[in-house]
Structures are given as structure tokens and as C-alpha cells.
Amino acid sequence: AQSVSQHNHHVILSEAASLELGCNYSYGGTVNLFWYVQYPGQHLQLLLKYFSGDPLVKGIKGFEAEFIKSKFSFNLRKPSVQWSDTAEYFCAVNVYPIKAAGNKLTFGGGTRVLVKP
């Protein structure tokens, strides 16, 4: 079974600092990769996703992630964070191709990011 690990549980940084959140997965086959974000008091929202093609994926709000297959990684980055980026970030993976049994996501434990104004 696949697993996902996020290395940082908590990150605190100041506005305009750069952000990088690590995500590694364990599965030897083809995967789809996702980053979800949960702002305080809100539900999980899709930030970006990788299915195939260019391994550098751009998402909403200036976020991007790079899929490095050889490292089983899908790290999230943002060059300059804002106070409004304070949230919890989750990396998730599912196995491709889809089988009849489902397309369940396996999530990492999440990283809480606090951006100080």
C-alpha cells in the first residue's frame, strides 16, 4: 500500500519569505499527486495536481510543485508568502491507472503553516 510523508509538521515564517513543503510517497508505479489546502474554518480545497506531462505544476495563488520521480517527491513551493497563506497543507497520492476498486487518496499528515504579518 502506498504511504505519504510530510516532513514538517509546523512551519512558521514571515511575510515575503519563501516556502517549501516536502512530500514523499512510497509506491513504485505510476501515481497522481495532489496538494490540498485547508484554511482556518474552511474545507479542503485543491491547490494543484499532477497527472502527467510537465513535472513542474503551477496551481492557484502562486503555488507550484515539482514532481521528481527518482526521489518519489512532490514538494510544494511559493516564492513569497502572504499572511493569507496561513493554513494546513496536505499532500496526497492515488495510484494510476484507476481500477474498479476505486481511486482513494492517501494523505500525508499535513503541515501547519503560520505566516506572521
Added chain:
Amino acid sequence: GAGVSQTPSNKVTEKGKYVELRCDPISGHTALYWYRQSLGQGPEFLIYFQGTGAADDSGLPNDRFFAVRPEGSVSTLKIQRTERGDSAVYLCASSDLTSGGAETQYFGPGTRLLVL
């Protein structure tokens, strides 16, 4: 358009009671998932429906948990004889399963269950 909705938003119950949690997926989405998120952890898969049938229930922790989706739209997660360890946020997600495997799941706000 409307997103995934879940009711109730909060549920407090006593140990041993029965609870039902409801999920209304995005209209037209054939795939529906239930996840459970315990405090400080990421969501964990419980069960997946494709249409009316439960295609994968491998994540249900035990036989106290059951879910239905009788008409292929709304789903209900049912928990019998609740235990304090069942306290968590129960999340529902739906997707429009497209050909080729490019599926994105859209999540609801969750139901926060507290078992006293």
C-alpha cells in the same frame, strides 16, 4: 454551482448511540468517497462508491461502520454503538470520473463527530 454539502456540521452523541452522517455530492458526480480525519492527522480513506454500489470499503475500521448510496447521489455513513475513539471529522468527497484516470476529488466541509 453548489459544492459538496454535509450534514450535520457538528454531532455530539453519547457512547453506544447510533449516528448517521449525510453527504450530498456535486450534482452529476458518480464517484463518492468518505474519509475520516482525526485530530492532527491527514484524512484516511473509509469507503468509495461508484454509482450506487460500494466498490471499495477496505477502509472501514470495523463492522460498526456502514454506508449506503441507494440512488447514486446522496450517501449516508452510519455508525452503530459509537465509541469515544470514533470522534473525528468525517469528510465526504465527490468526483466526476473522467476517462484516462484524471480524477479530482472535491471535498465537503465535513461533519465533526464527538462521542462523549
